[in-house]
Amino acid sequence: MSLMSDKLTEILSSYKWEKGTLIPVLQKVQRELGYLSEEAISEIAKRARISKNEVFGVASFYAQFYFTPRGKHTVKVCLGTSCHVRGGPRILEAVERGLGIETGETTEDCKFSLERVACFGCCALSPVMVVGGTVYSRMTPKKVKEILRLYQ
Amino acid sequence: MTFEEIQSRAIAEWEDLCAKTRILVGAATCGRSAGALAVLDAINEELTKRNINAVVTQVGCIGLCYIEPIIDIAKPRQPHIFYASVTPELVPQIIEDYLIKGDPRPDLALGTVGNEGVKGIPKLFDLAMLKPQVRIVLRNCGFIDPININHYIANGGYGGLVKALKMRPEDVIEEVRKSGLRGRGGAGFPTGVKWGFCRKAPGKEKYLVCNADEGDPGAFMDRSVLEGDPHAVLEGILIGAYAIGATKGYIYCRAEYPLALERLYTALGQMREYELLGDNILGADFSFEMEIKEGAGAFVCGEETALMASIEGRRGMPRSRPPFPAQSGIWAKPTNINNVETWADVSVILQRGAEWFASYGTEKSKGTKTFSLAGKVKHTGLIEVSLGIPLHQVIYDIGGGIAGDKCLKAVQTGGPSGGFIPPELLQTPVDYESLTQLGSIMGSGGMVVADEDNCIVDMARFFLTFTQEESCGKCAPCRVGTRQMLDILERISRGEGEEGDIDKLQRLAETVRDGSLCALGGTAPNPVLTSIRYFRNEYEAHIKEKRCPAVVCTELISYYIQPDKCEGCLICLRNCPVEAIKGGKRMVHVIDQEKCIKCGTCFDLCPPRFSAVAKVSGEHPAVPEEPTPIEK
Numbered sequence: 140m141s142l143m144s145d146k147l148t149e150i151l152s153s154y155k156w157e158k159g160t161l162i163p164v165l166q167k168v169q170r171e172l173g174y175l176s177e178e179a180i181s182e183i184a185k186r187a188r189i190s191k192n193e194v195f196g197v198a199s200f201y202a203q204f205y206f207t208p209r210g211k212h213t214v215k216v217c218l219g220t221s222c223h224v225r226g227g228p229r230i231l232e233a234v235e236r237g238l239g240i241e242t243g244e245t246t247e248d249c250k251f252s253l254e255r256v257a258c259f260g261c262c263a264l265s266p267v268m269v270v271g272g273t274v275y276s277r278m279t280p281k282k283v284k285e286i287l288r289l290y291q
Numbered sequence: 292m293t294f295e296e297i298q299s300r301a302i303a304e305w306e307d308l309c310a311k312t313r314i315l316v317g318a319a320t321c322g323r324s325a326g327a328l329a330v331l332d333a334i335n336e337e338l339t340k341r342n343i344n345a346v347v348t349q350v351g352c353i354g355l356c357y358i359e360p361i362i363d364i365a366k367p368r369q370p371h372i373f374y375a376s377v378t379p380e381l382v383p384q385i386i387e388d389y390l391i392k393g394d395p396r397p398d399l400a401l402g403t404v405g406n407e408g409v410k411g412i413p414k415l416f417d418l419a420m421l422k423p424q425v426r427i428v429l430r431n432c433g434f435i436d437p438i439n440i441n442h443y444i445a446n447g448g449y450g451g452l453v454k455a456l457k458m459r460p461e462d463v464i465e466e467v468r469k470s471g472l473r474g475r476g477g478a479g480f481p482t483g484v485k486w487g488f489c490r491k492a493p494g495k496e497k498y499l500v501c502n503a504d505e506g507d508p509g510a511f512m513d514r515s516v517l518e519g520d521p522h523a524v525l526e527g528i529l530i531g532a533y534a535i536g537a538t539k540g541y542i543y544c545r546a547e548y549p550l551a552l553e554r555l556y557t558a559l560g561q562m563r564e565y566e567l568l569g570d571n572i573l574g575a576d577f578s579f580e581m582e583i584k585e586g587a588g589a590f591v592c593g594e595e596t597a598l599m600a601s602i603e604g605r606r607g608m609p610r611s612r613p614p615f616p617a618q619s620g621i622w623a624k625p626t627n628i629n630n631v632e633t634w635a636d637v638s639v640i641l642q643r644g645a646e647w648f649a650s651y652g653t654e655k656s657k658g659t660k661t662f663s664l665a666g667k668v669k670h671t672g673l674i675e676v677s678l679g680i681p682l683h684q685v686i687y688d689i690g691g692g693i694a695g696d697k698c699l700k701a702v703q704t705g706g707p708s709g710g711f712i713p714p715e716l717l718q719t720p721v722d723y724e725s726l727t728q729l730g731s732i733m734g735s736g737g738m739v740v741a742d743e744d745n746c747i748v749d750m751a752r753f754f755l756t757f758t759q760e761e762s763c764g765k766c767a768p769c770r771v772g773t774r775q776m777l778d779i780l781e782r783i784s785r786g787e788g789e790e791g792d793i794d795k796l797q798r799l800a801e802t803v804r805d806g807s808l809c810a811l812g813g814t815a816p817n818p819v820l821t822s823i824r825y826f827r828n829e830y831e832a833h834i835k836e837k838r839c840p841a842v843v844c845t846e847l848i849s850y851y852i853q854p855d856k857c858e859g860c861l862i863c864l865r866n867c868p869v870e871a872i873k874g875g876k877r878m879v880h881v882i883d884q885e886k887c888i889k890c891g892t893c894f895d896l897c898p899p900r901f902s903a904v905a906k907v908s909g910e911h912p913a914v915p916e917e918p919t920p921i922e923k
Binding site for chain 1: 741868
C-alpha cells in the first residue's frame, strides 16, 4: 500500500497543474499503477483542487479507465465491423469459454482480464485479438486455445 | 541552419542510401500482426551470417495488407523488387538467390518499382489492386523511413511549408480553397472556407487540432498514414497554422494506436531539432507549438465539440453549435479542426499546387480519398482512389471481388454513421453527393464488404449496439432513441419481431436523426434506414417467417448432423464445449438441441471431406434422435 502511495505521490508531483492536465494524469497513474484506486482518485482530486466526484465523473466517462485491479495479461478481442463480419463474436465466445470469465471480468488467479475493443485498425487481417502488446490476426476459435496457452 | 542546408543534407543522405543495397520491411501494425517483425529478425540474422552489407529499414504500409508481410529489396541503380507473404523460413532463400547469386526469383516476386523492369516480374503498380489507384496521401507510405525526417524532406517534404511561408496567409487559404479540398473526416466541408472563418475570427490566441481519433470501427487509414508518413500530416498542420494564425496545435490520437503515437512523438522531436516548431519557424514571423493528446476511449470524441471538451480535461460530451469552433473552441478561443487525411492533403497541395490536386476527382469532389477496404473482398487493405471512381471498380478491380466466390450482399461505407449499398447500385461513383443520395455517407473511409453469409439485420444491430453504447447520454433522442431502436432490432433477431416493427423503427430513426444534438446521434439511424430501404425482405423473413436467410442470427439457427454424411469420427463430439453431441465410433452422431449453445464448433471441425454438420434456419430436418450405426 505504501509503495503504491509513494509512486502516486511521485507521479502527481511530476505534473504542473494547469488546465487540461487531468486526463493525462489519470492516464499516467493508470499506466504506472494498473488501475485507478479510490486513494488515487482522492489524491488527484486534492492536487487538482476539484471534487473527487468530478475526477470520477471524467474517468468513468472514458472506456480506458479501470477502477479495479487488472489481470496480468489483458486479452482484447476486436469487435469492429470487419472483425464482426468475419467471425469476431465467435472469437470472443471462445476466449470467454477458454478463460471461464465474461467480458469485463478478471480471472480468479488474476492472470487474465478480458475486454472487447471497437477497433484496432487491423481490419484487413480480421478477426483480430490482442494480448498485452501482441496483435494476433486471422483468428479462429481453434487458434484462441493455442494462444491462451502461451500465457498460462 | 537554413532550410536549403537542411534539404541538401537530407538529399545527400537519401542519395547515399540509394547507392546501397536496401531491404525495406513493411512493419506497420498490420504488417506486424502478420509476422513482419519475425521476418525482420530473420533478415538481420541472415545478413550477419553471410556478412552482407545492406541497410534494413522498417517502413509503413503499402496497402496490400492481405499478403503481408511484404519486403522490398532494392539494389543500387536497380528496380525495387517486392516479395509478398514472406515467412522467416523464406528469407534465407530470397537473400541467397537474389543478393548473392543475382537471381531475383520471379516465381516468388510480387512486382517491381522503378523505370526498368525485371524479366518475368510484373510492375507492382500494374497489379490489379494497385493499377486503378492514385497515391497522393499515401505517396511515401512504404517507401520512406517514417522515423527519419530526412527521408521525408529528401522527397519534397516541408517544401510546401517553405512555399507557404513566402505567401500571405490569405493566399495560402485561397490556394487550399482553389484545390477544392473537402474535409476527409466525413462531413466534407470545404477546408479553405473553414480556415477562412477561423482566420477572420477576432483574437490573437487560436488553436488548431488534428483529429486522429479514428473511431469508425472498420477504418484504419489515419493509423496507416501516421505510422507510415507522419511528417506529411505534421507539415499540413504547420501550413494550416500559418494560414489561420494559430499559435498552438493539438493532435488528438486514440490510445488504441500505440505505434502511431510512437511515430508522432518521434516526429515532433525531429521537428523541434530542425526548428520546425517553436519561435520563428524557419526564420519566418511564425511561431507554433504542438502537443499530442492521447484519447481515452470514447467514440463520441471524434465529434469536434466533444473532442475539444476532452482536450480541456472534461467528459467528452458535445455541445450545441453555434458558437462554432471557429468562433469559440478550445478554452473559448477560435479553433480549427481537421482530420489526419485532410492535413496530409494540405501538405501536398502546397507542394504541388491547387490545380494539380484539382485535376483529380469530380467537379464537386476533388482529389483522392483513402479507404480501408475490409470484410469479404479478396484483396483487403488500404487503398487510395481518385474521387468519382465507380464503386464497382473498387470492389471488383481493386478488391478482386468477393472472397471464396460468394455473392456480394452489400458494401458498407461510413461505419456507424453510414449505410449499406446493395449490389444493384455499384455503378454509383464514389463522391460525397452520390453516397449521401443513397442514404449512406463518404465517412472517413471505412469500406466493409458483406457477402451472402452476412445477415443485414445482424449488421444493423451491430452498428446500433455500437452507437448506443457510445452515446454520451447528453440528449434524450440519442440516449433513449438508440436504445429503443436497438431493443426492436434485438427482438427481431431473436425471432420475436412483430408486425409493424419496421415502421416503428423508421419513425424512431427519424426522431433520433432530427432530434439529436450531434452527428453521432444524427447519423446513428443510417445503417438501419439503408438496410430497411434496400433489404426489407430480410427484415420480413426474420419477423414473419422467424427465419434468418443468411443463417447468422443465433436464436434463429440450429445445427444438425446429416446421417447420410456422418462417418462417426468423434471429432465434433470430443470438441463440443457443452457435451451436446451424442454418438460413438461408427455411430451417426446426434446434436441435443436443448443443450446446444450454437457455438458452431462442430460445424467448423467436421472434416471437409464429410461436411456432415448442417446449419439451418427456419427448417427442421428429420434426423434420428439417438445415435444409430452407420449403414455404409
